[in-house]
Amino acid sequence: MIDEIWTGIFSETLLLDYLARRTGSCMEFDTTIVRGRSKPDPTTGAIIPPLYQTATYVLEEVGRDKGFDYTRSSNPTRQELESHLAAIEGGSYAVAFASGMAGADSCMKLLEQGDHVVCCDDVYGGTSRLFNKLMSNYGVHFSYVDSQDATNVEAAIRPETKMVWIETPTNPLLKITDLDAVGKIAKKHDLLYVVDSTFATPVFLKPLEYGADIVLHSTTKYLSGHNQLIGGAVITNSEGLFEKLKFIQKSVGAVPGPFDCWLTILGLKTLHLRMQRHWENAEKVAAYLDEHPKVAKVTYPGLASHPMHEIAVEQMSGYSGMISFELNGGLEAGKTLMNSVDLCLLAESLGSVETMITHPATMTHAEVPREDRLARGFGDGLVRLSVGVEDANDIIADLEQALERA
């Protein structure tokens, strides 16, 4: 049939219909990214899904609606986003949230008082704040281990352990976990296996293929991709988990607004193209930094010097735009660099088309005591760079002039 389509026997509408009827898993990945699982709007033919910016829906009669009653429970634009996210992650179900943290919090609500979680030690600071400062008040306990060695995960399991929480690559040290090895441990001990794959995106990593029960994304980052919104999502193949997470979504109401869902759908459609360019640029910038005399160490999963490079090569098909590097000059050098960049934007976030630079010691991790930071392996001169999709030469030129002063 596809040949007939290409020879023009079928109209554009038929082609769209044909593609839409196929599930994401049958299509080539890039096609799924652009099209998701959706059909053009049956009423108007609109290719971009309509934005249903509504709080509520009129009932046909008492007890009968058209599948929607109130947007906290369900919204067609949000459903469209959820179906698109599930398709590109290779999962059966997705549940969208108002932020990555709302998604993480909803995963926590799968636990009960007394439960224990084994978590990777370089987990995103907001996640550890949620765990240590909030969830601990509800009797959930956490152990943090360097999951780059999977045996550390198994060693930390207790009788009351219910979940393993892995972020890979991590924020900000870009640690890599062998997802298959940890997946086997989680399965053996019957634990829920959650993977925060925000840095990798489904373009480069598919945690469900390595046994993850739930994949978490901050859609604020690469998935929406343009610094335009805050959002999150969880994806799963388990109907039971989906039902529970849907119930949590509806009960708590940390849902993304329809407009943010719509913007995320538009962002998703170019994810593969953006990720390719983020990666290409990051390779060039990492190679440049690696040679720079003022840089003590560059961490990038694509560099052979990364301690988990071999695992990264095995489980990932690319390494995105995240680089971290340590400056020889420590805190002062870090501050000077931050204040000297021009094209690179001094900002907290990451994963957008613009290059953004962060100094964790004074920004994202300012709350973390210095000794803890040093013990975790990052010093005062650590810089996190989210390489954008501008011309790599301009990014390097900006770093060059800023490093001269640092």
Ligand SMILES: Cc1ncc(COP(=O)(O)O)c(C=O)c1O
């Ligand atoms: C790896 C990771 N997970 C989760 C989050 C939280 O996402 P959000 O800011 O959308 O709540 C972030 C935010 O930076 C992150 O970097």
